[in-house]
Amino acid sequence: MIIKVLGSAAGGGFPQANCVCRNCADVRAGKPGLVPRTQSSLAVSPDGARWVLLNASPDLRRQIELTAELAPRAGQGPRSSPISAVVLTNGDVDHVAGLLSLREGFAFDLYGSERVLAVLAANPIFNVLDADRVSRRALQLDKSIEVSPGVCVEAFAVPGKVALYMEDESAGPSFGTQAGDALGLKVTDPPGKRAFFYIPGCAAVNQALAARLRGAALVLFDGTLYTDDELIAQGLSAKTGKRMGHISMAGPDGSIAAFRTLDVKRRIYVHMNNSNPVLREDSPEHAAVERSGWEVACDRLEICL
Ligand code: MLT
């Protein structure tokens, strides 16, 4: 199984177009030790020929352009693409807006939760995905399905939050979140010999999630923030990570601590927000993350399982 990180940044990307935080200013200026990153997506293939996208980011067109394997092949007619399926982990803009770049005759199967598919169905702009070419299929929780030959996906609910634009303030602290609004994916080959987990948005590692991940070969996990209050401390937003549905890396409730006893062989952070100090390769936070056995993904990172 081949896994390519198409985009390793959270919503907004790195640098974010309207942001002059220290990280964004420095990466924009080309300072050493910081590399630009596009928004959150992976591509998976059993053989390098057919590819499944896990999330479709607003940067998808650029990501396709930078990934030779995703280019159309000669001899397949005037319009073709090796992308055979797209699987969504939630309805966030950074994970669904790229679907709009898959109009113009792309043919693929689209998988998401019932609620996310309902959001897409309620937004007629997504009708640019021609129903004759794009079939929309609901993911059942905890059931593995072959989304494309050689790639099976099992979606499961993780602690998290409904998409920002769907928040219902009147519903109290859950903002109307339902089980399955934040999904993790277990991706396997059909015999189930090779498996990895992709969880780009997660508010906490509860017992159920810990049990699922224990002993895994590879987990690509929510690396949005280093500390829960970093957006507030940097004057970027009034929200904590918890309020946004994202666990932080550091601290007693953080992902570094939560994974310490899980025996996950390879742990890679994805979906980093531009405020995150680990995006500076010379920072103490970057060093601390690496010392804890974690990697910080860059765009175009490739992993063979
Ligand atoms: C998130 O990961 O929290 C969302 O992508 C936020 C957003 O929609 O801007």
Ligand code: MN
């Ligand atoms: Mn996001």
Ligand code: ZN
């Ligand atoms: Zn910034």
